[in-house]
Amino acid sequence: MANKFSFFIMFYFFFSCSVKRSHNGLAGNTVLNHGLLHVQGSHIVDKDKKLVSLAGNSFFWSNPYWKGVKFYTKDVVRWLHKDWHTQIIRVPLAADPDVKDGYLYEPEVNLKAVERLVDAAIDEGIYVIIDWHSHHAEQNEAQAIAFFERMARQYGKYPNVMYEIYNEPLKVSWDTVVKPYAERVISAIRKIDPDNMIIVGSPHWSKDVDIVSENPITGYNNIAYTFHFYAGSNFDWLSKKMTKAIQNGLPLFVTEWGTVDANGDGKVHLEVVKMWMELLKKYQLSHCNWSVNDKTEGASILKPGASTKGGWTEKDLTPSGKLVRYYIRNWQNIVNQNKK
Numbered sequence: 009m010a011n012k013f014s015f016f017i018m019f020y021f022f023f024s025c026s027v028k029r030s031h032n033g034l035a036g037n038t039v040l041n042h043g044l045l046h047v048q049g050s051h052i053v054d055k056d057k058k059l060v061s062l063a064g065n066s067f068f069w070s071n072p073y074w075k076g077v078k079f080y081t082k083d084v085v086r087w088l089h090k091d092w093h094t095q096i097i098r099v100p101l102a103a104d105p106d107v108k109d110g111y112l113y114e115p116e117v118n119l120k121a122v123e124r125l126v127d128a129a130i131d132e133g134i135y136v137i138i139d140w141h142s143h144h145a146e147q148n149e150a151q152a153i154a155f156f157e158r159m160a161r162q163y164g165k166y167p168n169v170m171y172e173i174y175n176e177p178l179k180v181s182w183d184t185v186v187k188p189y190a191e192r193v194i195s196a197i198r199k200i201d202p203d204n205m206i207i208v209g210s211p212h213w214s215k216d217v218d219i220v221s222e223n224p225i226t227g228y229n230n231i232a233y234t235f236h237f238y239a240g241s242n243f244d245w246l247s248k249k250m251t252k253a254i255q256n257g258l259p260l261f262v263t264e265w266g267t268v269d270a271n272g273d274g275k276v277h278l279e280v281v282k283m284w285m286e287l288l289k290k291y292q293l294s295h296c297n298w299s300v301n302d303k304t305e306g307a308s309i310l311k312p313g314a315s316t317k318g319g320w321t322e323k324d325l326t327p328s329g330k331l332v333r334y335y336i337r338n339w340q341n342i343v344n345q346n347k348k
C-alpha cells in the first residue's frame with residue numbers, strides 16, 4: 009500500500025510540473041482549425057483529411073433533480089476550454105423514461121439547458137456532442153426523432169455539432185433493436201442535415217462494438233459508433249472488443265469514459281487509466297470524461313460546492329478531476345508523440 013501511495017504522489021507531482029511547463033495556452037480555435045469532422049474508414053479526420061483525436065469532458069444528466077445541470081453554464085465551458093484545454097464537450101439530454109424530470113416529462117427545462125451548453129461550445133469554438141442520454145431509446149423513438157430534427161434545424165450548419173442518438177443500450181439486440189432504431193433516426197436527421205457526424209450507441213452499455221462491427225450501418229455518410237469504458241471494469245476483455253471492432257474497420261468515438269467503477273463511483277484506477285490512454289493514443293480516438301459534477305461520487309471531477317462559474321483551483325478538484333485534467337490538458341502533446 010505504501011508503495012502504491014508514494015507512486016500516486018509522484019504521479020501527481022509529475023502532473024503539476026508538466027502542467028506548469030506546458031502553460032503556453034491553446035493553439036487557436038479548435039473548430040476553426042479542424043472544421044467539420046468526417047469518418048474515413050475506421051478513423052475520424054478533419055476538413056484537411058488529417059487524423060483528429062480530441063479530448064474533453066462529458067457533463068452530467070440535464071435533469072434538475074440530479075443537480076448536475078447547475079454546471080451547464082457558459083462560464084464553465086469557457087473555463088474548461090481555457091484552463092483544461094478541453095476541445096470537445098458532451099451534453100447528455102436526460103431522455104431516459106426512468107428519469108421523471110427528464111426531457112420526456114419536462115421537455116422545456118431540459119431543452120433549454122442543452123441549448124445553453126451547445127451555444128456556449130459554439131461561442132468558444134469547441135466541438136459539442138448532443139447526446140440522447142437514455143438506456144431505452146427504442147421505447148421513445150418518435151420523441152428522439154422530433155428532438156434530433158429540431159437540433160439538426162438549429163445546429164446543422166455549425167461544424168461544432170455532433171449528434172449521439174443513443175447513449176447506452178442495455179442487453180438488447182444490435183441487429184433487431186438498436187440498428188433499426190438508429191437507421192430511422194439517422195434517416196430523419198439526414199433529411200435536414202446532410203453532413204454532421206452522427207454517433208450510434210452499441211449494446212451492453214456501449215461495449216459491444218465488436219458485434220456492431222459485424223453488421224454496421226450502410227447507406228449513410230459520417231456515422232461513428234459509441235464505445236464506453238470505466239477503468240474499474242475488466243480491461244483485457246473490453247479492450248479486446250474495442251480492438252476487434254477497429255480491426256473490422258468500425259470508426260469509434262469514446263463519448264464517455266471514467267477513471268472509476270462503471271457505476272460512476274469508487275476509487276481512481278490509475279494504472280488501468282494509463283493503459284486505456286495508451287490505447288486511445290495508439291488508435292487516435294477522441295474521448296469525453298464522465299463527468300462535470302460535484303456529486304459525492306468517484307467520477308465527479310469537482311468536490312461538493314465547487315463554483316458553477318469555473319475558476320477552480322487544485323483544491324476544488326477530486327482525485328479523478330486532477331488526473332483527467334492532466335490528460336485533457338496534455339492530450340495533443342500525448343497523441344502527437346505518435347507522429348514523431
Ligand code: MG
Binds near residue numbers: 165203204
Ligand atoms: Mg451540417
